[in-house]
Amino acid sequence: MGELSGVTIGITAERRAEEFITALERHGASVRHAPTIRIVPLPDDTLLREATDAVLAAPVDLTAITTGAGFRGWVTAAEGWGMRDDLLRHLGASRVFVRGPKAMGAVRGLGLSEDWSAPGETNAELFDHLLASGVAGRRVAVQLHGTPLPEFTSRLTEAGADVVEVQPYRWQWPSDLDPAHQLIDDVISGEVRAVAFTSAPAAANLLTLAGDRRDALVDALRGQVVCACVGSVTAAPLTELGVPTLQPDRPRLGALVKLLVRELA
Numbered sequence: 001m002g003e004l005s006g007v008t009i010g011i012t013a014e015r016r017a018e019e020f021i022t023a024l025e026r027h028g029a030s031v032r033h034a035p036t037i038r039i040v041p042l043p044d045d046t047l048l049r050e051a052t053d054a055v056l057a058a059p060v061d062l063t064a065i066t067t068g069a070g071f072r073g074w075v076t077a078a079e080g081w082g083m084r085d086d087l088l089r090h091l092g093a094s095r096v097f098v099r100g101p102k103a104m105g106a107v108r109g110l111g112l113s114e115d116w117s118a119p120g121e122t123n124a125e126l127f128d129h130l131l132a133s134g135v136a137g138r139r140v141a142v143q144l145h146g147t148p149l150p151e152f153t154s155r156l157t158e159a160g161a162d163v164v165e166v167q168p169y170r171w172q173w174p175s176d177l178d179p180a181h182q183l184i185d186d187v188i189s190g191e192v193r194a195v196a197f198t199s200a201p202a203a204a205n206l207l208t209l210a211g212d213r214r215d216a217l218v219d220a221l222r223g224q225v226v227c228a229c230v231g232s233v234t235a236a237p238l239t240e241l242g243v244p245t246l247q248p249d250r251p252r253l254g255a256l257v258k259l260l261v262r263e264l265a
Contacts, residue, residue, distance in 0.1 A: 002028020003265035010183045010195040012036040012202040014174070016068075016253060018132055020198070023082060023257045029264075033190060034183035035174045036205035039146070051166040052078055056086055060094040060164075061138035064130055065114075066123060067099070070145035071072035073168035075110055088112065091141065097132070099126045109171050121251055127152040136160030146171045146201055173203045185226050188216045194226035196256060197234050202239040218243060226263060230256045
């Protein structure tokens with residue numbers, strides 16, 4: 001019998017879901033997997049190709065890498081177009097800023113080196129540091145992941161930067177939403193002890209999917225159901241609604257599992 005025997009936990013992740021489920025089940029938990037997002041790679045997407053062409057059209061002064069998976073996906077797509085080496089040389093000639101160790105690992109793994117890494121692994125730190133570095137009159141390549149970040153990239157533009165946004169992946173609704181609808185019902189009814197989120201879009205989509213059950217869902221998450229998030233960025237859609245969240249000291253999947261075990265055992 002594991003520490004979480006008899007505890008039911010709902011998760012909404014698609015990426016690394018199997019790893020997450022296995023870790024929780026190893027501790028005895030019963031897991032309800034209800035994806036609310038689907039990550040779609042875009043190696044053949046014309047917008048990604050056009051953005052890559054725009055990056056290569058002129059020297060880049062500063063590069064912002066927000067995720068390791070996104071950066072690797074971008075380079076993989078460029079390889080399929082025969083542009084991999086040109087892209088890496090182009091970005092390597094710029095000052096590269098990354099959002100934490102995962103992005104750093106991807107950058108180094110592809111033969112580049114970073115000038116700076118956000119210590120708190122947040123977009124706010126990354127873009128604040130970019131602005132502080134001076135962006136007026138400079139070309140800035142920004143690798144996005146999942147969704148645009150206008151609250152950050154617009155500040156670069158307003159400060160005089162020529163910003164090229166590159167989005168190797170996008171979020172879409174999963175093809176089957178029945179598990180997510182069932183999870184909402186189970187959270188409201190109290191059949192689920194905790195819900196764990198690993199991305200802000202997944203949290204926001206669950207709230208959107210609730211529809212006219214949204215108030216009941218939020219009430220449950222404020223009350224008897226534990227809401228755990230991998231970090232503050234993931235928790236943002238819930239925090240805005242006054243939902244208390246548990247967060248590990250480090251925004252890592254393993255740390256989130258340990259937190260759930262500690263809190264729910």
